[in-house]
Amino acid sequence: MFVALLLLGAAAPSARAQAPADTARLLMLGPVVGEVVDAQEKATYGFFPYYSTDNFAEGRLYQALRPDSAVTLLAQLRDGTVRRRRIGAAELQSIRAAVPRPAPAPAGTRPAAPTRAATPDSVGTMYAVELVTGSSFMGTLLATRPAELEFTTRDLGRLVVQRTNIRNMQPLTVTQAGRGWEPVGNGTRIFFAPTARMLRKGEGYIQDINVFVLGGNYGITDNISIGALVPVIPGAGVSFVALTPKVGVPVNDKLNLAAGVLFATGFGSSGGIAYGAGTYGTADQNATLGLGYLFAEGDIESSPVVLVGGATRISRRLSLLNETYFYSGGLGGLVGLRVAAARLSGSLGFLYLSELGTIFPAYLEAAYRFGKVK
Template structure:
């Protein structure tokens, strides 16, 4: 438990130290504009409204684009870093941030577990996935998740998440596990810490022992972030700790974490 508390304090320190660099107005920051023909233009944001956006490019000068011409806008931070494309989760654990409407990602864990998540609205997202070995054995393990997140105040968000795991094929219905979780995230998409609590469900019954989750991340460089994901079994004085790094690209992240006991965990997330 002392180790868990130390990890939490460390994450809070990283979150606090990073706010001054990431909380800023959009005007005068660098942006990458992707047009409908998929061409990209980088420049400094001069102004924007519901109809158009004006930027200044070093090579092309002042440019004005109608919203109908724009496929996507990527806002870089004060240091010119790409934004974190995967702020909604750490490794397995989630933050209270949600996918925007129409956004999605594909996550592969160990090359075996495949998950796809999609934002139905800016506050509500769904996830579905399976595991390859069980799939080819004719008894697939199926996973789904529903998540609703919303802002409470500046730098503070909350979410409710429900996860359900079951089996299909010849063992359909033999596996029935779930969890209902409440999440509270303090910070922004680059530096944050999340506290979560919830109850496990097995065969329709609720386990009276709750699980406390403590996760967080902080941006270290343009391409790297520190990530931690920890689980505390309340009432059992037991915890599972982890820490590692996240490699960040425009639409991709790769996580490498080491869990307590030296157990490695690796995944890749592709955003679409």
């Protein structure tokens, strides 16, 4: 009778995955999962790999009330069908072993109510995924396993990626996913001011600032970069060279620390600024706090310059930027926007100074990214 009812349930697409209580008992896999396995639990613990995660709704395990104690999985799929599958003793043991057991409560305390396991990766969410190789893709997370994640993508189909190969994962809103959210830089600078985020090894850019100044930066390693600024037309009334080495380390996924120097020589003298900075956030959304000391001809200013700045990406192409400098006697900075694609970007900044009490356009930049742009 039990087998006949199971076959009937499998043959009826609209039937709910269940079995009569008088012929079988419903198995509980543990207080974390309970009696019903949903799609996220299937993906999190790697249950039932023979069913597609994106078509799995829920499943139940029943054990026959007869001498052979057969265990059967009744799976409800999202397309409305119900599937039946025999579960062997070895598979049942591996399923139960995959479910974590709650830690015992301290003596004298009341046990907490059972809850589902939490996971930092949300199954069903679309992510912009950046790999350590520099490549990237957008995909919907289908499954999370201890060592790997599984995505489905529009162009590449299903991808299984080792966690160790993922540099960064950014969840996307519905609007972002619909428009596309390609990487447009690693957030290493605001306008002129550097952040503590570093260029990756093999990543670089060249830029033209206010028509007359040509600059470039290149990631030697993930922690060391070098850059330079020179006039577009050397010797045409303006002669200088500036070097901009920087070193940095990530503290965690969001916090980065860096130090660097801008050293310039020209017009018969030399000088620059030595700085340290900390940046919190992602390439698209970040805030920076920096401290720098001006130096020239062997003398160092006793009062530092404090930088407070940041960037926020508000659409597929557009970001808002601000960098404010606090110095002895006042403050000033640049505020404006950047329009960016994968390799090309343009920035417009408006200068403001507390002494002048006004704001006017003063920074125009075009940049081209090369090397590992993703």
